[in-house]
Amino acid sequence: MSEARSPLGGAVCQGEGAKVEELPAQGMVTLRGAMGDIADAVTAAIGLSMPSQREIVIAGDKAVAWMSPDELLLLMPHAEVQACLTTLSERLDGTHHLAVDVSDARAVFRISGAGAREVLARLCPADLSPAAFGPGELRRTRLAQVPAAFWIDEAGAFRLICFRSVARYAFDVLCGAARGAPVGFFPESDAV
Amino acid sequence: MLTLKCPYCGILCDETELAAGGEAHVKRAGPGSSDEAFEAYLFDRENPMGVHFERWRHAHGCGKWFLAARDTVTMEVFGTYKAQTTEPPEEIVAAIRARRPEWEGRA
Ligand SMILES: [Zn+2]
Numbered sequence: 001m002s003e004a005r006s007p008l009g010g011a012v013c014q015g016e017g018a019k020v021e022e023l024p025a026q027g028m029v030t031l032r033g034a035m036g037d038i039a040d041a042v043t044a045a046i047g048l049s050m051p052s053q054r055e056i057v058i059a060g061d062k063a064v065a066w067m068s069p070d071e072l073l074l075l076m077p078h079a080e081v082q083a084c085l086t087t088l089s090e091r092l093d094g095t096h097h098l099a100v101d102v103s104d105a106r107a108v109f110r111i112s113g114a115g116a117r118e119v120l121a122r123l124c125p126a127d128l129s130p131a132a133f134g135p136g137e138l139r140r141t142r143l144a145q146v147p148a149a150f151w152i153d154e155a156g157a158f159r160l161i162c163f164r165s166v167a168r169y170a171f172d173v174l175c176g177a178a179r180g181a182p183v184g185f186f187p188e189s190d191a192v
Numbered sequence: 193m194l195t196l197k198c199p200y201c202g203i204l205c206d207e208t209e210l211a212a213g214g215e216a217h218v219k220r221a222g223p224g225s226s227d228e229a230f231e232a233y234l235f236d237r238e239n240p241m242g243v244h245f246e247r248w249r250h251a252h253g254c255g256k257w258f259l260a261a262r263d264t265v266t267m268e269v270f271g272t273y274k275a276q277t278t279e280p281p282e283e284i285v286a287a288i289r290a291r292r293p294e295w296e297g298r299a
Contacts, residue, residue, distance in 0.1 A: 053202055068254030069200050125206030140201075140253040142209050147252045 004078050007107045007167035015178030017115025022171060023108040027081040028161075029074040030067075031088065033097035038072070041091035045084045046074050056138040056151045065138040065151065073138075073149075078103055107167035109174060111150075112157035115182035120150060120158060122177040129186060144173045194267060198250040199258050199274045205250060213247030216259045217278060217298070241265050243288055243295050245280060248272075261288060 004025035011022045031038060039050045048064045051057045051072070056065040063075040076084055081101050088099040111119055121128040126141040133139060135156070140149040143162060146169060150160040162170045194207040214237070221233035238244060244264045249257050259277075261270040261284050270291065271284045280298070288295055 068256060071254075125208055127204070139203075142206075142252040 004104065007164045008171055011171055013171075013175040013178065015113075015115070015119075015175060016180060017182040018111055018113035018119045018178040020119070020171065020174045020178050021110045021112075022167070023110055023159075025078045025103060026106070026108045026161075027076040027078040027084070028101070028103045028106055029076070029081060029084055029088070029099060030102045031072045031074060031097065031099045032070050033092070033095065034070060035072075037095050038092065038097055041088050041095075041097075042072065042074070044091050045087040046076060051138075054137050054139070056136060058136075058151075058154055060154075065149075067138070067140065067149075105164055106161050107164050107170065109160045109162075109171065110153070110157050111160060111174060111178070112155075113178075115178065116158050117186045118182050119174060119177040120160075121185065123173055124148070124150075143170055146170060194262070194269070196248060196258075196260050196269060197272050198253060198256070199272050200254050200256045201250060203253075205253060209250065209252040211249040211251040213249055213257065216245040216247045217280070219278075243270070243292055245298070247275070263292070 006022055006025050008022040010024060013020050031042065035050065042050060042064060046062050046064060048057045048059055048062060051064050051066040054066055056063055061077050065073040067073050074084060081103055085099055085101060092099070117128050123144050124141045126139050127133060135152040138149055138151045140147070142148070143160070146162055146166045148160055148162040148170065150158050153159050195204050196210060197203065198205050218233065221229040242263055242265060244262060246260050246262065247257055248260055249255070257275045258272055259275050260272045261280060262268060268291065270287045273281050273284055
């Protein structure tokens with residue numbers, strides 16, 4: 001088995017408002033099917049309860065995110081993906097579903113610091129006020145010119161995923177948005 | 193700029209997160225239809241000044257198609273609804289009638 005490499009080799013940039021880091025290879029499984037049919041298998045495979053609409057359930061190095069009415073994203077350490085897929089295929093034998101390892105298809109970024117919310121607000125048309133978006137939610141949206149999704153991790157920093165093919169573009173626009181000082185648009189920001 | 197609520201995600205989407213899909217509730221002609229009926233299905237569209245039903249796809253989100261009723265002049269949105277219907281739901285029609293009593297319904 002070849003060694004998994006993140007697309008940018010752990011690129012980091014420290015702006016005045018926030019820090020942007022590309023994270024090492026993250027295990028990711030896309031699971032599609034009727035939510036009611038796949039719930040038990042998800043719990044068996046990853047040990048977490050099912051997220052409801054737009055939710056992400058996080059515990060340590062694992063998470064389950066609601067991506068659409070018939071799609072979940074399972075996050076886990078890269079080395080646990082095969083075991084997860086095996087459990088899913090056993091539990092879902094005979095159930096209409098799709099479970100695919102998409103770890104290598106994506107790039108993952110961490111955006112931390114007092115200006116993290118502003119960094120995303122500069123690039124995404126989503127409502128990023130703390131009242132509208134907080135921990136426990138996953139938002140799929142547009143990051144400048146590419147699709148992306150983000151959530152808030154257990155430490156209060158933002159995690160963002162996008163397609164691997166646009167990792168450099170995403171990193172560059174994130175760093176550009178993080179370069180300037182925060183303007184204080186979200187004074188009550190709770191990100192660390 | 194339009195802001196539409198995706199009925200699958202339950203979240204307000206900016207127009208730039210969506211892909212426009214043209215008029216909603218277009219009924220396919222054929223097989224076995226006349227050339228005129230098929231031509232009308234392909235090319236004839238409402239294009240009104242006022243109430244209009246449209247298809248939109250939550251392209252930068254869940255990826256699902258949904259439908260929206262809005263005013264093409266004022267950009268007022270009367271409501272959005274799931275695409276698994278051939279007619280606008282009652283509550284959408286009621287919302288339009290409440291705001292546009294003179295509306296004559298779909299052609
Ligand atoms: Zn949606």
